[in-house]
Amino acid sequence: MLGTFQNWMLILERTLAASGHDLRQALAEAGVELPPLEPGARLPVELTRRIWTVAGQKVDDPALGLLMLQQVNFTDFGELGLVMLAGGSLPEVMDRIARFHRLLTDTMYYEISEDGDALCVAIHTRGDPHWRAVEFALGLILGLLRQRLQPPPDPLSVSLAFDNPAAQEAYEQYFACPVEQGAAVTTMVLPLSAYRVAPAGAEVARHFEPVLEQRLASLESAAGWAPKVADEVRRHLAATESEPTLAGVAAHLNVSPRSLQRHLAAEGKTFQDVLDAVRRELARQWLAQMSTGGRIRSLTELALVLGFSSSSAFSRAFRRWFGVTPGQAVRDGLEL
Secondary structure (H helix, E strand, O other): OOEEEOHHHHHHHHHHHHOOOOHHHHHHHOOOOOOOOOOOOEEEHHHHHHHHHHHHHHOOOOOHHHHHHHHOOHHHHHHHHHHHHHOOOHHHHHHHHHHHHHHOEOOEEEEEEEEOOEEEEEEEEOOOOOHHHHHHHHHHHHHHHHHHOOOOOOOOEEEOOOOOHHHHHHHHHHHOOOEEOOOOOEEEEEEOHHHOOOOOOOOHHHHHHHHHHHHHHHHHHHHOHHHHHHHHHHHHHHHHOOOOOHHHHHHHOOOOHHHHHHHHHHOOOOHHHHHHHHHHHHHHHHHHHHHOOOOOOOHHHHHHHOOOOOHHHHHHHHHHHHOOOHHHHHHHOOOO
């Protein structure tokens, strides 16, 4: 199950309390039922979406995700928070975030790349999390870097894969750089040349890494094969815009196609089931961007992004998923 570490909600709860609101009362009034918040528990995607929606209705701040940064204590994130605070060079810190992010949430994954004297951080989503989660995650990363690195870095540019025009001024003030909204992928480009050397004390982080590695291995083992296949399908679509194959995905996961089929069958799924679910998720995200005035993609472009051979093949799949054509969904503003 895709989900997010419950301590995220505790930070949100403190944020609302500072604004004079009771989050749990607001959720109860909205008919949102919370499961028992046990240590280490995760909240499913659909529930976190509803929590974000209720919180956004209560707080009179268009940049709620950034407002939450005032209530963050990095010990909220356990050993991972301590490792992040211990830090290292900019590439080392971002590498750790990319490696261990699943300890906090598996609804996002990070892609880190270098281009000369710039480091690009891209945040990809899965399971259709609320865009506020991305707003908070990006702000949290920069807040951490500014706390650990000297001088505190300012991004060269920021692109957001959502539209929230009411917060444009707040975004530009916080990130201290040009901010584009409605982009295809959320990215933050950071200066690199001054941050390649780790500051003093960074070696402390290495002592905690074995603990994090063990926890991550346990989490990966419990997650099953379907999430691993879905991740590889997303990576393949993003990199090639062509349809992934069972053999190709199996090769990247270091198993034979027959073994991968058996693993998926044990979880009640087929490779086609997983491929279909990923495409459906990405199509939903496209529709959400369209409904909020985001960047408009033609059916042909979207069909290519999802690895379909033609727009007609994509349209047939869309109708099978949602019962309407893409054109009808956009025209009627359907929430799928």
